[in-house]
Ligand SMILES: N=CN[C@@H](CCC(=O)O)C(=O)O
């Protein structure tokens with residue numbers, strides 16, 4: 001058992017609701033962790049001794065960011081698609097087929113190296129937990145392979161065989177759905193915690209409400225927990241379906257109706273906002289502040305993927321949420337930590353309290369406010385990782 005005291009913390013952002021203000025801030029604080037778990041938090045002057053000491057010299061310390069939505073298992077390049085979008089070509093999901101072909105053609109080692117590089121990139125920006133989806137294999141073999149590789153980096157793995165109907169299956173959509181809910185699911189379920197679907201009537205490549213319900217129910221019957229891509233390209237059934245099946249999260253929520261907001265507010269389903277997608281697809285930003293005012297639980301994540309947002313940066317997402325989505329800096333930090341932990345149904349991460357995992361990120365700054373205040377500046381560094 002090795003204990004570490006992190007001391008001289010100018011501003012400790014615990015995100016622990018029991019500590020009073022919204023972010024549970026403790027000034028001039030110290031924190032002790034033993035074998036990856038927090039066992040003491042208090043004033044620096046009262047900190048007991050520990051085996052090892054880390055002096056953060058007055059910096060702000062907060063929970064490691066939780067990135068609850070990413071698609072890191074992919075090969076190939078779609079920067080030309082991004083360039084075309086910036087001059088007016090709209091996003092419709094069609095480019096996923098290009099990534100699928102490159103991903104199928106990559107070796108296991110190539111994919112592993114690509115995922116490793118992207119996870120390291122996230123970590124270098126303060127992220128300590130990441131969810132990773134399949135969805136660019138779209139055969140039983142390639143989806144299971146993606147999940148096995150994702151599982152080398154995280155326990156939060158998501159089966160997304162229902163990302164799009166692949167080009168080689170478009171003449172028999174029903175057969176592809178049978179595969180996704182049958183043999184592909186059987187091959188993937190042992191390697192996944194979650195099932196997801198791209199429920200999107202505005203894309204000819206994605207899935208209808210009925211198809212999505214079938215996919216999610218089949219996953220739940222196989223022991224997986226549900227999450228949904230919904231309401232990305234226009235108003236649609238994704239949010240209400242997510243609430244209906246008890247999904248942990250519905251992600252994107254770019255286009256919401258009053259009925260969607262009401263249903264979310266009365267549910268345990270978290271609305272995960274992905275402002276990097278609005279940025280990279282030139283789409284309107286949803287109003288995160290209004291969702292919070294309505295009583296909706298809100299998370300923030302990157303959606304790091306080659307099509308709609310090739311950014312791995314949670315600080316960038318926080319800055320966008322504040323600049324473009326009506327969220328205060330405190331709301332954005334909470335949504336990127338405890339909020340995204342809730343989107344993964346986790347209470348041991350995204351918060352600094354005794355018993356929680358000792359995942360700590362320090363900022364080269366005195367306050368969390370500097371995250372949106374200094375966009376693009378590499379302030380965040382992981383200083384402890386409870387795993
Ligand atoms: N919309 C569906 N899936 C991804 C994009 C995938 C891609 O275009 O490669 C998303 O979350 O935005």
Ligand SMILES: [Zn+2]
Pocket residue numbers: 069070071229303305
């Ligand atoms: Zn996504």
